[in-house]
Amino acid sequence: MITRRQASGGILASAALAAAPTVVVAQEPKPFDLPPPRSEGGQPLTTALKLRRSTHEYSDRPLPVQVLSDLLWAAFGVNRPSGDRTAPYWRHIMVMDIYVAMADGVWLYEPKAHTLLPHLKDDIRAQTGLQDFVATAPLNLVYVAHGERMTEVSAEERRLYASVDTGFIGQNVYLFCASEGLATVFRGAVDYPKLTRTLQLPDQQFVTFAQTVGYPHA
Numbered sequence: 001m002i003t004r005r006q007a008s009g010g011i012l013a014s015a016a017l018a019a020a021p022t023v024v025v026a027q028e029p030k031p032f033d034l035p036p037p038r039s040e041g042g043q044p045l046t047t048a049l050k051l052r053r054s055t056h057e058y059s060d061r062p063l064p065v066q067v068l069s070d071l072l073w074a075a076f077g078v079n080r081p082s083g084d085r086t087a088p089y090w091r092h093i094m095v096m097d098i099y100v101a102m103a104d105g106v107w108l109y110e111p112k113a114h115t116l117l118p119h120l121k122d123d124i125r126a127q128t129g130l131q132d133f134v135a136t137a138p139l140n141l142v143y144v145a146h147g148e149r150m151t152e153v154s155a156e157e158r159r160l161y162a163s164v165d166t167g168f169i170g171q172n173v174y175l176f177c178a179s180e181g182l183a184t185v186f187r188g189a190v191d192y193p194k195l196t197r198t199l200q201l202p203d204q205q206f207v208t209f210a211q212t213v214g215y216p217h218a
């Protein structure tokens, strides 16, 4: 599906090494191993809570790869040897995926390996929401639920529990952003059918919400 320059080169080019010369190499995209998340630093929780807010104006400045790593770990990374996560989840069934939409394409966050798996080569940021800033902010997270893993509950309950799972992840992102001086907003204003098609999601997987992350507009 994807013919693109080296995947990791794309991420690096769109992140901290944007000024470095880009070597264009036609080859299959590869998973991009994120650097280990930093486990120290940041603001005290009470400070982050004071600073938490939604932001609607973003700089187009890319996120450094280390910040992306820390952000995704804070969102829904593995925080225990059991493989469990920084956010609680319904019935101990892993339902939520996080897709990462950036200028260089769409990636699927794989928390166990703390890796980004290439998903689409296109810049679909504009299609992740109905507000103008989504097209130019460096990062939009798209939260996707595996409905097929939610057996023995109605479609309504699937949507409910997946939304709650997403809300916890979203709040982790809010607090991380508050701590790091980043801007974010959790979003339900999404053209769901269109985004589902754009992401080429298999049957029964559905988008719950999206969340923009970037630096505040100067």
Ligand SMILES: Cc1cc2nc3c(=O)[nH]c(=O)nc-3n(C[C@H](O)[C@H](O)[C@H](O)COP(=O)(O)O)c2cc1C
Pocket (backbone or CB within 6 Å): 052, 053, 054, 055, 056, 131, 185, 186, 187, 188, 189, 190
């Ligand atoms: C379920 C949910 C959906 C939201 N959808 C949007 C949205 O589509 N666009 C947006 O700009 N903000 C959205 N928000 C953010 C809220 O508007 C925002 O949290 C609220 O106005 C309070 O502002 P604060 O986050 O700065 O405290 C949403 C928040 C939640 C919890």
